[in-house]
Amino acid sequence: MQHFSNNDHLAGDEAVEAVSRYVAGLQRVMPPATGSGRALDAGAAEFARSCASCHGPRGQAVASRGIPALARQHASYLERKMREAAAGQNSIGQSHRAIISRIPPERAEAIADWLSREPL
Numbered sequence: 001m002q003h004f005s006n007n008d009h010l011a012g013d014e015a016v017e018a019v020s021r022y023v024a025g026l027q028r029v030m031p032p033a034t035g036s037g038r039a040l041d042a043g044a045a046e047f048a049r050s051c052a053s054c055h056g057p058r059g060q061a062v063a064s065r066g067i068p069a070l071a072r073q074h075a076s077y078l079e080r081k082m083r084e085a086a087a088g089q090n091s092i093g094q095s096h097r098a099i100i101s102r103i104p105p106e107r108a109e110a111i112a113d114w115l116s117r118e119p120l
């Protein structure tokens with residue numbers, strides 16, 4: 001989302017906000033691609049331990065704090081976002097990087113798989 005919503009593509013904060021509002025209101029018609037389903041309990045437990053304090057108990061958006069929905073995203077997308085965050089390759093910030101980089105890859109895969117199956 002960041003690539004399309006930065007100021008190289010949209011002129012100013014108002015345009016970014018308008019596009020964000022529009023996209024947030026769209027219905028998702030395709031079910032998300034999930035992972036293997038092998039470690040869903042471990043994914044849920046790790047999410048509760050490490051992520052739910054900010055992302056809510058099931059990864060739904062917290063609009064008042066600018067927190068995006070993680071539930072019902074493609075598992076592979078979530079895994080990529082976590083890899084990028086752990087490597088400092090996005091703008092989410094250092095504290096998020098520290099949290100994500102503690103999660104081993106197979107656990108990140110389990111979190112992503114579990115989130116992709118959670119209702120919005």
Ligand code: HEC
Nearest residue numbers: 050051054066067068078081082091092096099100103111
């Ligand atoms: C201290 C609060 C906090 C904690 C704890 C936290 N996050 Fe986040 N996370 C955020 C915020 C805020 C954003 C949105 C930042 C932005 O878009 O600039 C975010 C964004 C993300 C994104 C990007 C979503 C997207 O669509 O681009 C992913 C993936 C993510 N978090 C996963 C996790 C996972 C997995 C954990 C636990 C291991 C976690 N976060 C723990 C606050 C947190």
